[in-house]
Amino acid sequence: MDFSRRDIHSTEIPVLCRSCEVRHKGMCGALNPDELTLLSRHTRQLQHSSGEELVGESTDVEAYDNVMRGVVKLSKTLEDGRQQIVGLQFAPDLVGRLYATESPMTAEAASDVEVCRVPKVMLERLIERNPALRKRLMDQALRELDEAREWMVTLGRKTASEKVASLLMLIAVHLDPDARGDRRIFDLPMSRLDIADYLGLTIETVSRQFSRLKKDGIISITANRHIEVQSLAKLQSRCG
Amino acid sequence: MDFSRRDIHSTEIPVLCRSCEVRHKGMCGALNPDELTLLSRHTRQLQHSSGEELVGESTDVEAYDNVMRGVVKLSKTLEDGRQQIVGLQFAPDLVGRLYATESPMTAEAASDVEVCRVPKVMLERLIERNPALRKRLMDQALRELDEAREWMVTLGRKTASEKVASLLMLIAVHLDPDARGDRRIFDLPMSRLDIADYLGLTIETVSRQFSRLKKDGIISITANRHIEVQSLAKLQSRCG
DNA sequence: CGACTGATTGAGATTGTTCAAGTTCGGTGG
DNA sequence: CCACCGAACTTGAACAATCTCAATCAGTCG
Numbered sequence: 001m002d003f004s005r006r007d008i009h010s011t012e013i014p015v016l017c018r019s020c021e022v023r024h025k026g027m028c029g030a031l032n033p034d035e036l037t038l039l040s041r042h043t044r045q046l047q048h049s050s051g052e053e054l055v056g057e058s059t060d061v062e063a064y065d066n067v068m069r070g071v072v073k074l075s076k077t078l079e080d081g082r083q084q085i086v087g088l089q090f091a092p093d094l095v096g097r098l099y100a101t102e103s104p105m106t107a108e109a110a111s112d113v114e115v116c117r118v119p120k121v122m123l124e125r126l127i128e129r130n131p132a133l134r135k136r137l138m139d140q141a142l143r144e145l146d147e148a149r150e151w152m153v154t155l156g157r158k159t160a161s162e163k164v165a166s167l168l169m170l171i172a173v174h175l176d177p178d179a180r181g182d183r184r185i186f187d188l189p190m191s192r193l194d195i196a197d198y199l200g201l202t203i204e205t206v207s208r209q210f211s212r213l214k215k216d217g218i219i220s221i222t223a224n225r226h227i228e229v230q231s232l233a234k235l236q237s238r239c240g
Numbered sequence: 241m242d243f244s245r246r247d248i249h250s251t252e253i254p255v256l257c258r259s260c261e262v263r264h265k266g267m268c269g270a271l272n273p274d275e276l277t278l279l280s281r282h283t284r285q286l287q288h289s290s291g292e293e294l295v296g297e298s299t300d301v302e303a304y305d306n307v308m309r310g311v312v313k314l315s316k317t318l319e320d321g322r323q324q325i326v327g328l329q330f331a332p333d334l335v336g337r338l339y340a341t342e343s344p345m346t347a348e349a350a351s352d353v354e355v356c357r358v359p360k361v362m363l364e365r366l367i368e369r370n371p372a373l374r375k376r377l378m379d380q381a382l383r384e385l386d387e388a389r390e391w392m393v394t395l396g397r398k399t400a401s402e403k404v405a406s407l408l409m410l411i412a413v414h415l416d417p418d419a420r421g422d423r424r425i426f427d428l429p430m431s432r433l434d435i436a437d438y439l440g441l442t443i444e445t446v447s448r449q450f451s452r453l454k455k456d457g458i459i460s461i462t463a464n465r466h467i468e469v470q471s472l473a474k475l476q477s478r479c480g
Numbered sequence: 481c482g483a484c485t486g487a488t489t490g491a492g493a494t495t496g497t498t499c500a501a502g503t504t505c506g507g508t509g510g
Numbered sequence: 511c512c513a514c515c516g517a518a519c520t521t522g523a524a525c526a527a528t529c530t531c532a533a534t535c536a537g538t539c540g
Contacts, residue, residue: 074389076389076390076392076393078393078397078398078480079480080480082397082398082480083397084392084393084396084397086389086392086393087389097382097386098378098382099379099382100382104386104389104390105389134374134378138338138374138378138381139339141378141381141382141385142337142338142339142340142381144385145381145384145385145388146337146344148385148388148389148392149314149316149326149327149344149345149388150316150344151392152316152324152326152388152391152392152395153316153318153324153326155392155395155396155440156324156395156439156440157318157322157323157324157440158318158322159495159496160495160496191518191519192518192519192520193518199396200395200396200397201496201497202496202497202498203518203519203520204496204497204498204499204519204520204521205495205496205497206519207519207520207521208496208520208521210519210520211520211521223504223505223506224504224505224518224519240318240319240320240322399527399528400527400528431486431487432486432487432488433486441528441529442528442529442530443486443487443488444487444488444489444528444529444530444531445527445528445529446487447487447488447489448488448489448528450487450488451488451489463537464486464487464536464537
């Protein structure tokens with residue numbers, strides 16, 4: 001969203017993975033110079049605009065994507081079309097189910113996104129040889145599992161209003177983990193429909209809950225996507 | 241449930257981990273004879289009766305539990321007491337959040353349970369040295385993540401009736417993965433309240449859905465817990 | 481046999497959905 | 511710059527699903 005909407009689809013851009021500022025926190029931070037050089041010869045930095053699919057549900061996986069910028073949503077769909085978003089991935093997460101030949105879900109750019117695409121076998125060989133990398137990916141899997149279970153509580157036991165508050169909280173925290181103070185300003189990286197699909201609600205219910213949070217002075221919204229959280233503490237108190 | 245309800249609480253029984261029949265599929269299957277011997281000197285086989293807590297939410301973890309028999313439920317609770325079950329673990333799963341000092345959830349015996357308890361540091365050292373073990377635990381984490389996401393779809397997007405059918409399906413498959421044919425007979429390893437907490441429903445709704453499945457001839461229930469699935473295919477068709 | 485726990489059933493209240501208008505936003509072309 | 515357009519969002523009213531509360535039933539334990 002903070003990204004001029006050029007009409008680019010999956011455009012390669014000539015930048016190496018190693019030059020990315022998020023690298024030390026992500027996968028690449030576990031690699032030594034030789035490995036980075038090796039990797040850079042096999043990876044491509046790609047841009048996807050909002051809505052583009054990175055990997056389809058039940059399709060073969062031939063590469064993993066390291067998120068450099070933007071937000072990727074993971075979703076699953078029932079036969080009749082009902083959809084559930086089962087995870088959001090922010091930089092510097094690695095997108096893709098390790099070791100699976102078939103993706104258990106769809107990965108799609110929620111906002112405009114920049115990723116570093118690594119061939120599947122390439123990464124898996126690297127994991128074999130590099131314990132630090134292996135540990136990082138293990139930690140990511142465990143963290144994602146924690147988050148998935150946390151979200152199960154939200155889906156199963158919270159009211160619509162608590163669900164919406166919880167999502168705003170989640171995004172506020174993920175988009176700017178180091179921010180201080182009680183206020184937050186950010187752009188939602190997803191549409192109302194995405195939000196509804198994440199929360200297990202309809203867009204109408206989501207909209208009503210946003211209106212209520214506005215009326216109660218906890219947030220203000222401009223241009224549909226631009227959110228100002230007046231008080232994280234008050235928002236937290238609505239999360240159930 | 242298939243276990244006489246003696247009043248035993250966390251009783252030690254003098255059997256080594258290596259002697260268990262499930263070992264080749266679980267963690268211990270990745271160990272060589274030396275490691276097994278080493279392990280057997282530091283582990284204890286324990287029995288827990290239904291309802292006993294193995295690990296409390298937000299408490300320190302000092303050991304992991306390898307499930308040998310029975311079902312362990314993982315749950316999280318909101319401040320006001322609303323509870324959500326976020327996972328079920330069957331033999332030969334390892335219970336416990338790897339590498340965390342504090343457990344993100346409660347682990348509790350859903351049925352009477354037998355576990356092999358391994359000290360935390362002991363197992364973590366073993367993981368360092370044994371790539372096969374590491375891979376198994378990585379695979380378990382990834383599988384649990386898949387299951388958690390699968391369940392998010394159920395929680396977020398399925399109707400009460402589909403939720404109940406999905407749970408019966410899940411249990412039928414897990415309790416007897418190798419069974420053939422279209423019928424299944426098993427004992428529910430959990431109470432109606434547990435089921436409700438797993439599905440994000442109330443016990444009344446769960447009960448009504450069971451009654452409906454009975455009326456429609458898809459299952460029959462005796463003694464509250466004993467389930468006969470007349471047709472897995474029909475049950476599947478109700479899973480959404 | 482009573483008391484107790486867990487499960488079922490019913491009736492009414494509540495929450496969230498559905499369907500049907502409106503409204504706002506962002507882009508496009510005159 | 512403004513009018514127009516489609517997509518995304520909001521709002522309202524009726525409806526349906528699920529919850530809540532209360533009564534009843536079944537099985538178990540003393």
